[in-house]
Amino acid sequence: MTRYVLKRLCEAVPVFFAIVTAVFFMVRFVPGGPFDRERPVSQETIEALNAYYGLDEPLAAQYFKFLGNLARGELGPSYKYEGWKVSEILREKAAVSLELGSYALALAIAAGIALGLAAAARGKIAAFASGAGLLGICLPAFVLGPLLILAFSTKLGAFNSMGWDSPSDAVLPSATLALFYAAWIARLTGNSVRAQMKMPYVRAARAKGAGEARILFGHVLRNAVSPAIAYLGPAAAGLMTGSFVVETIFQIPGLGRFFISSALDNDYTMIMGCVMLYAAFIIIFNLISDIALAVVNPRIAREFGK
Amino acid sequence: MTAPEGKNIRAIPPAPPRARPALRALAPLLDDRLALACAAFAVFAALACAFAPLLAPFGYDAQNLSLGASAPSAEHPFGTDMLGRDILSRILYGGRGSFAVGMLATFVAAAIGVAYGTVSAMCGGRIDAFMMRVVDIAYSLPFTIFVILLTVAFGRSVWLIFAAIGAVEWLTMARIVRACALDIKNRAYVEAAFALGEGKAGVVLRHILPNAAPAILVCAALTVPSVMLLESFLSFLGLGVQAPLPSWGSLIKDGAEYMEDAPWMLAFPALFFSLTLFSLNRIGEALSRGGGE
Numbered sequence: 001m002t003r004y005v006l007k008r009l010c011e012a013v014p015v016f017f018a019i020v021t022a023v024f025f026m027v028r029f030v031p032g033g034p035f036d037r038e039r040p041v042s043q044e045t046i047e048a049l050n051a052y053y054g055l056d057e058p059l060a061a062q063y064f065k066f067l068g069n070l071a072r073g074e075l076g077p078s079y080k081y082e083g084w085k086v087s088e089i090l091r092e093k094a095a096v097s098l099e100l101g102s103y104a105l106a107l108a109i110a111a112g113i114a115l116g117l118a119a120a121a122r123g124k125i126a127a128f129a130s131g132a133g134l135l136g137i138c139l140p141a142f143v144l145g146p147l148l149i150l151a152f153s154t155k156l157g158a159f160n161s162m163g164w165d166s167p168s169d170a171v172l173p174s175a176t177l178a179l180f181y182a183a184w185i186a187r188l189t190g191n192s193v194r195a196q197m198k199m200p201y202v203r204a205a206r207a208k209g210a211g212e213a214r215i216l217f218g219h220v221l222r223n224a225v226s227p228a229i230a231y232l233g234p235a236a237a238g239l240m241t242g243s244f245v246v247e248t249i250f251q252i253p254g255l256g257r258f259f260i261s262s263a264l265d266n267d268y269t270m271i272m273g274c275v276m277l278y279a280a281f282i283i284i285f286n287l288i289s290d291i292a293l294a295v296v297n298p299r300i301a302r303e304f305g306k
Numbered sequence: 307m308t309a310p311e312g313k314n315i316r317a318i319p320p321a322p323p324r325a326r327p328a329l330r331a332l333a334p335l336l337d338d339r340l341a342l343a344c345a346a347f348a349v350f351a352a353l354a355c356a357f358a359p360l361l362a363p364f365g366y367d368a369q370n371l372s373l374g375a376s377a378p379s380a381e382h383p384f385g386t387d388m389l390g391r392d393i394l395s396r397i398l399y400g401g402r403g404s405f406a407v408g409m410l411a412t413f414v415a416a417a418i419g420v421a422y423g424t425v426s427a428m429c430g431g432r433i434d435a436f437m438m439r440v441v442d443i444a445y446s447l448p449f450t451i452f453v454i455l456l457t458v459a460f461g462r463s464v465w466l467i468f469a470a471i472g473a474v475e476w477l478t479m480a481r482i483v484r485a486c487a488l489d490i491k492n493r494a495y496v497e498a499a500f501a502l503g504e505g506k507a508g509v510v511l512r513h514i515l516p517n518a519a520p521a522i523l524v525c526a527a528l529t530v531p532s533v534m535l536l537e538s539f540l541s542f543l544g545l546g547v548q549a550p551l552p553s554w555g556s557l558i559k560d561g562a563e564y565m566e567d568a569p570w571m572l573a574f575p576a577l578f579f580s581l582t583l584f585s586l587n588r589i590g591e592a593l594s595r596g597g598g599e
Contacts, residue, residue, distance in 0.1 A: 018443045023451070030455050134591070138583035140535055142542050142555075143576040146562040154566060234446065244450070245542060249562070260543060263454040275451060282446040 001294065004301045008290050012283040019279045020070075020272070024063060027263075027271050034079035034266045053079065055268075066272070075276075076269040080262070086273035089258065094277065096164060097242030097254035103174035105232075105239050108181035112228065115182065116189025117216060120197055130190060136183025145176045145249040162251035173250040177243055181235050188227040196220045222296055229296065233289035237281035241274075332523075334592050341592035344585035351582050355401030362395035366552055378570055385570035387560060393571065397578050400552035404579070407468050407537040408530040408586075414472025415533075416526050419479025420518075424510050426480070427487035438484070441477050449474055453536070457545045467540065471533055482525050486518035520593075528590035531583045538579065554579045 035041060035049045050056045054065065069076060075086040118129035139147075152172060153161040159172050196202065197220060205215050242256030255274070262270035294301035335341050354361055363381075378385040384393035426437040456470035490496060490513065499509050534554075541555025554575055561572030 015443050015446065019447055022443075022447070026452075026455055134584055134587055135580075137587055138531075138580045140538060140558075140579075142539075142562060143558055143572075143580065146565050146572060147576075150565055150569070245539070259451055260454060263451045271451065275447075279446060286446075 001291075001301050004294060005287070005291060008287050012287065016276075016279055016283060020276060021063075023275045024066060024272060025059070027266065027268055028059060028062075030266065034268055053077075070276075075273045078267055078270045080265045080267040080270065086269045089270070090255070090273050090277055093242070093253065093255040093258060096252060097247075097256060098240055100170060100173055100177065100246075100252065100254060101236075101240035101242065103170055104177035104181070105236055107174055107178035108185060108235075108239075109232070111178065111182040112185025113189055113225070115186035116193060116224075116228070117221070119186065119190030120193040120216065120220070129186065133183045133186035133190065136179045136186070139179065141176050141180065141243060141245045142249065144179055145172075145246060148172050148176060149249070162249075164250075164252045164254075169250075173246050173252060176249070177239065177246050181239065184231060184235070185228045188231055189224055192224040192227050193220060196224045199223075225296060226293055229289050229292050233286035234282060236285040236289075237278060240281050240285075241278050332593070334595060335589065338592045341588050344588040348582065348585040348589065351401060351578070351585075352405050355398055355405055358395070358398035358402055362392075362398045364392040364395040366396050366399035367391065384574040385568065387568070387571055388564065393557075393574055396552045396557060397554070397575055400554045400557050400575070401578070401582075403551065403553040404534050404537060404555075404582075407471065408534040410465075410468040411472040411475060411533040411537075412526050412529045414469055415475040415479055415529055416522060418473065419476035419525075420483050420515070420522060422476065423480040423483025423485075424487050424514060427484045427491060427514075428506055428510060434484075438481075441480055444477055450539075453540065454543075454545065457540065467537075467545075471536055471540075475529055475533055475536075479522070479525050479529065482521050483518055486521050487514050490514050490517050524590060524594045527593055528587065531586035531590070534579075534583060534586070 033046070033050070033055070034053075035046050047056070054062060057065075066076075073087075075090075078084045078086050078089060081089065115129045115133055119126050119133070121129075149161045149172065152158045160166070160169055163169055193216075201219065202215055205219055210218070241259065242254040244256040244260045246252070247254045247256040255277075258270060259274045259278075261267075262274055335345060358366075382392050382394065384397065386392055387396070422437065422441075426434045429437075452474055453470060456473065457467055487510075491509075496509055496513050499513060504512070537553065538555030538558065541553045542559045544556075557575035558572065558579060561568075561575055565572040
């Protein structure tokens, strides 16, 4: 098991560098620079700014300087938000997104697995479960969010329509964020539960006299959750780094909007910060999901063991 | 080793005639009433949007400022927006963009994915391992940043946005095609084709692609709605189809802003958008279930 985890970690390092390098050069090949503003700034000012931030050096030099800074944990200043360091912005905003993302993740897993198992039942319940699952994929966050606000805050007055002050402010945004992921988990789990129910071991368990609940939770569930666990790696990374749409609709001071605005503003250092955080999350959550897969299905770890 | 011309191998009796694989893949639709209804709706919606200039009661930018945001009425069945523009007409015109993006980007994604997947499978060995590693890495790139950079780079041209979306949606297709090709590559009839002197390109065109067609079709059917979702997200950010030309994403965005005063501005575009996505997903699901069994 330890070996398996170590091997996975070693594989992650080159992936991280590949992502960072690809994005580093991509943002610089995109036309426009970080100091283009709505109001035209004089050429000298832009050149002075570029020189100040070292953007007039050759690309290779910039890249190695960036790697050197990265090794010291220095992400540099934001070009857009003057006086802010990228690491400061990330630290402050990521806390909010992490909290919201954790609620949404928990909700998505619970609802998704429950719906997925319900899809294994026959008749009306299964039809309802798979319908609910599809609905989640078809209701994008920017439709669901406003609808939830309209229903629960404007009409019922149960929650604040926006903001991030009291604990109850997390309810609507996490539900909005979770639905799409819950729907995917339900779909993946439902499909594999249906496939597992046809396996000979289920027939053997029935023949032995095991009840349906025992079969579902004791035998099938463990075999059926693998696709959902594999999906949860990247999904969790997406959830934890915040969602632009949800944060905009509910006015939440999270990280999601920085992903979008930094790319729109060519805020190079901020883009790199966001991308590296996302890549780190992807790697961490993929690792966790790989470990979970190995726990659920020991054969996977055994293949790496020898 | 070359096979002797016209001897034993040619003596194998021809396989009984069967429907072409791509057509067989459509068969599960016929047994599934909901999927059939969804297909009917999707075709109806696509046609209605395609013929929007003929069907729409008003132009997408025909303003009637004195009307303002008016509730649904006989003249404007879905109401009007803040500038007095007919919502029904704007939905029809907006759908053109969504459908066009969905199809074109899926086409781009399928072209890249099929080419990449077959090359990877046919080369095999280290090249295959390297090419799939690239796909793995690309999977962990943050897509939104990627697409935004592409749209910024391409300067908001609608057609290039299609290509940009296609360029990030091909990964799943490449994986599926590669898996299919690897499976088919080792079948006896492909070996026989090689033995008969068929080149790699010929095997790909005559054996692998036709047999991988059902899987490609299912994957494409599920790519269309996910592309439409991505496009609406871009429109929501203001990066998609540019005003005054509407798209479903921008209509929903406008609707969400005014939902308390004019709920019909949100309700009807959202309804059409969600119904279309539901239909397309349901079709894809029905197809994949048929292929999986």
